[in-house]
Amino acid sequence: MPSNIAVKDICIVCKDDFPLAASLYTPSTPVKGAIMVGPATGIKRQFYSAFATYLTHQGFAVITFDNRGIGESCSKNVKTCEASLVSWGSQDMPAVLETLKSQFPNVPYFLMGHSAGGQLLGLMYNVHDLTAFCNFGSSSGSLRNMRKRYLLKAHFFMNFYIPLSNLIFGHTKSQWVGMGEPLPKKVARQWQKWCNGKGYVKTGFGSDIQQHYYNNIQLPSKWLLASDDDIANLHNVHDMISVFPNIKAEVEELEPRDHDVREIGHMRFFSRKCQHLWPKVTDYFIRYS
Template sequence: MMAPATGIKRQFYANFASYLADNGFGVITFDNRGIGGSLYGPIKRHTASLQCWGEKDMPAVLEHLKSQFPQTKYHLLGHSAGGQLIGLMPNAMDISSMFNVACSSGQLRNMRRGYQLPAHFFMNFFIPLSNIVFGHTKSQWVGMGQPLPKAVAKQWQQWCNGQGYVKTAFGRTVHQHCYDELTLPSMWVNAIDDDIANNMNVADMMSVFPKLKGQTLTLTPSEHGLTEIGHMKFFSSKSKILWPLALNWLDKH
């Protein structure tokens, strides 16, 4: 199950998904509600939130995957939000392992100083202003993926301003979750040139899973003959040299 980053369409993962399929895995990619092919009607009227992506969309996708490939093991390959939201899934216990890429809390205060200003601008100025003016967040204007439904962007802003991302909503909007219960093996891969999913923010997100069996791997682009990995380029065809990392993990688990 390829769980996407916030505002990223399923087509972005097509080449990587084909690679996994060519190596024997059944793979599903999807758009969360309000994004790409899952946007119906005017986006400003859409009520989608990050929370409903985790509580409703991701569980439904997993159930469909199970129906297509019964009696086998199921794995989550999460990109950013795709790994963050697993604990909201009521059927998360059906997942055997998790391989996360660029998955972290995105906590603003942990970002390097040079990136904090644009990050604060986007989260704390652009998102609220765009929501007021347009009724949704025009993320595409600043290179942050697809336009976002208002509630998605608002929760994104709130969660990245706190510690532990979704943990900031525990007892407020999130009243049931399984973050405390998950023990599945997991690999958390980030890159040294990722300003969002830096090592501190990866550790911050992992702390939300107290029982999780987590391993970490920080990639340096030059060590793999690459000029850039950052937050997004792991899934680029130019980064195919990295893809066996995921394949080997899946084969092992």
């Protein structure tokens, strides 16, 4: 690890006393701002280490974390974990932001959301402490807007594999089909329900979700997506943005061949092969630092 940044593993305790594994990246230079990296569904924080290191070299403090039930935040058998997408947004993400605020007071705070990490911010009671946010691949994930070539695969995973895996194993073995870490059953069940609806979290308003802040968010935001992303296509990104009626949103679609890469898709933006795209994030946050 480069000597001019410090990386430390920490434990974040949520309001309900659930412990989260996290990593704190601190620059040696004055901190321009502090960024929490919101992970995609079932993705461990180590996946974002190269990206977090880059952000830190640009003068930002960074926290990456494992949502409850994922990676090192799963201390028990995932089968018995009661985590849900709602608890990720209403318990885990606010606790991470509070830690960021306590570690780095009096600086602008940002969220870099990947997929679910950008979808769930409207469940954070302290969302208004953010200065701005940038998302990559965050969309409604609505099956109705999927491209035909991906639709069958999406329906199989959501509407056959998830219910069957939950029934047989008590959780979803996402790792068997290349969809990240094993998922707690409530996480997978809500994911299935919301992707079969419209507006992702909006499907849960009044049922899974009793309180939210989407209607009140007026933060500046940038929404990045890749043209070869079968999940977060342009229709689904705008479907997700519509859940934030007062949001200030910039949308930028990345074409892989325009940036000299074979593919970006839903995951590769955070790969070192796409590091020449990362200034799109830091340049945006610097505008509000």
